[in-house]
Amino acid sequence: MAKIIPFKAVKPTRAIVGLVAARPYQSYTVDERESRMDYNPFSFLHIVNPGYKYAQEVTGKERYKLVKNRYEEFKEDGVFIQDEKPSYYVYKIVNRHGQEFNGIIAATCAEDYENDIIKKHEDTIAKREQTFKTYLKTVGFNAEPVLLTYPDNDVISAIIKGTQKGHAIFEFTMTYRDTHYLWKIDNEDTIAIIKSEFEQMNTIYIADGHHRSASSFLLYKDEKNKNPNHNGTESYNFFMSYLIPESDLVIHEFNRLIRDLNGLTKEEFLIKLDEYYRIENRGQIPYSPSKSHHFSMYLDGEFYSLYLRKANYKFNSALDRLDAQLLYKTILQPILGINDLRNDNRIAYVNGRHEMITIKTSVDSSEFKVGFGMVPSNVEQMKKIADEGLKMPPKSTYILPKLRSAITIYEY
Known part of the structure; x- marks a missing residue:
């Protein structure tokens, strides 16, 4: 009441x-x-x-x-x-x-x-x-x-x-x-x-x-x-x-920009990504994901699409299904070594009202090494996470x- x-x-x-x-x-x-x-x-x-x-x-x-x-x-x-x-x-x-x-x-x-x-x-x-x-x-x-x-x-x-x-x-x-x-x-x-x-x-x-x-x-x-x-x-x-x-x-998403590949070469990074994602090189054509668990990536002058291999990832809660959490658990933390999303200065955020070209420009300037885009979460996801007493990662939503x-x- x-x-x-x-x-x-x-x-x-x-x-x-x-x-x-x-x-x-x-x-x-x-x-x-x-x-x-x-x-x-x-x-x-x-x-x-x-x-x-x-x-x-x-x-x-x-x-x-x-x-x-x-x-x-x-x-x-x-x-x-x-x-x-x-x-x-x-x-x-x-x-x-x-x-x-x-x-x-x-x-x-x-x-x-x-x-x-x-x-x-x-x-x-x-x-x-x-x-x-x-x-x-x-x-x-x-x-x-x-x-x-x-x-x-x-x-x-x-x-x-x-x-x-x-x-x-x-x-x-x-x-x-x-x-x-x-x-x-x-x-x-x-x-x-x-x-x-x-x-x-x-x-x-x-x-x-x-x-x-x-x-x-x-x-x-x-x-x-x-x-x-x-x-x-x-x-x-x-x-x-x-x-x-x-x-x-x-609700808009917050896209992610990362300053380095955590000591990995481009090829080593892509091989590690392959464990969780089906990767397709889109070349110079800007790519934006259209549904959950799909991500865009811009790396070394090229766009990629990343599709989650669902057999390799378990959904145990509403939070697990949130793309911001998924990106953190499969890429940012285990591969890129970013544990503290709020305070690590290796990561920056761009709200989803800006197009993927903003990520491209930021990476092309050499300030960042790689950028990731995702679809926004929705009200129902937000409510389910709150109902389960869970918390979204920082910068999950631009409302x-x-x-x-x-x-x-x-x-x-």
């Missing part, structure tokens, strides 16, 4: 929301961040990069305190205003490729995360969890929702579509040419229906935002343990999420939509 509730969002004013909203901080280069802050005094980047005001790099808890100060200044200046009533927020994104995403921004329950009603499919790094927990505790707000997905629901879908017939409180286009729309639902009867529909769901899944979810859960545990009057309604019991139906979720910060803000 998922507990998904309305909340009083802090939002930018309609006139400047397009100037305030920002991509996640780490997605900008240093030059991009500075350019935006040089010419846009309303950018949320001024809040998360508070040292810019003093031309000084600030880190750790000192930075977090300054983030809180900048946030309070934005509120004092009327850039951010909090809604008076708890509401759900219908949020629509149309990206430059014409893909459309429709869902609801709401507060989701940390206890549901603890009780595995909100299910995970990725491992998290404890240090990052603790760091972001400290950040949330210090600044007192979260400006980027976790992306969750739920089974398609006709009632919720009808409410979303009906709400979208009304006047959007926000409608703006970012420089990446994706257009964002926001509507507010504060009618108590409609809120009750939405809440009831989510309560009938036994499971929802994290699509993107595993570290943010884990950090919010750690914050909840800390605050709960030190509050003798804890009753479960406090703001720290929840974290902000954007919930979209499974049919709206778009859309990608959200913007500071369109709605949740205060703790």
Whole structure:
């Protein structure tokens, strides 16, 4: 029984929301961040990069305190205003490729995360969890929702579509040419229906935002343990999420680039590959796989197709059937000696929105020795792995939509 509730969002004013909203901080280069802050005094980047005001790099808890100060200044200046009533927020994104995403921004329950009603499919790094927990505790707000997905629901879908017939409180286009729309639902009867529909769901899944979810859960545990009057309604019991139906979720693959052949010659490498794969040299013709357990490879100026010899590989779990895991278990670890997919600098990742020509260019530049392409996983695979309590390898999925910060803000 998922507990998904309305909340009083802090939002930018309609006139400047397009100037305030920002991509996640780490997605900008240093030059991009500075350019935006040089010419846009309303950018949320001024809040998360508070040292810019003093031309000084600030880190750790000192930075977090300054983030809180900048946030309070934005509120004092009327850039951010909090809604008076708890509401759900219908949020629509149309990206430059014409893909459309429709869902609801709401507060989701940390206890549901603890009780595995909100299910995970990725491992998290404890240090990052603790760091972001400290950040949330210090600044007192979260400006980027976790992306969750739920089974398609006709009632919720009808409410979303009906709400979208009304006047959007926000409608703006970012420089990446994706257009964002926001509507507010504060009618108590409609809120009750939405809440009831989510309560009938036994499971929802994290699509993107595993570290943010884990950090919010750690914050909840800390605050709960030190509050003798804890009753479960406090703001720290929840974290902000954007919930979209499974049919709206778009999953791309992450392709792999490797810097060397682990001391093997090209011929020795191909012979070792032959144990698990039927190999065909495609020459100069770009090849992209079209189904699971088939891979493309670019090596020494030529494309290859790799088809798994299924008789030599056992599928014991949903994870074993995931192509990212399959590539790791049959090639990256045993042949190329890559054990730590997260931290080994011999491997790099290219999201599948880029064509195989990107892999070719990277290998031809001599920065990398070999590249591998695969088909994307799907929602059902992701769910089965989560249901079995397993975790995908790092960079298994590149999931859309990608959200913007500071369109709605949740205060703790």
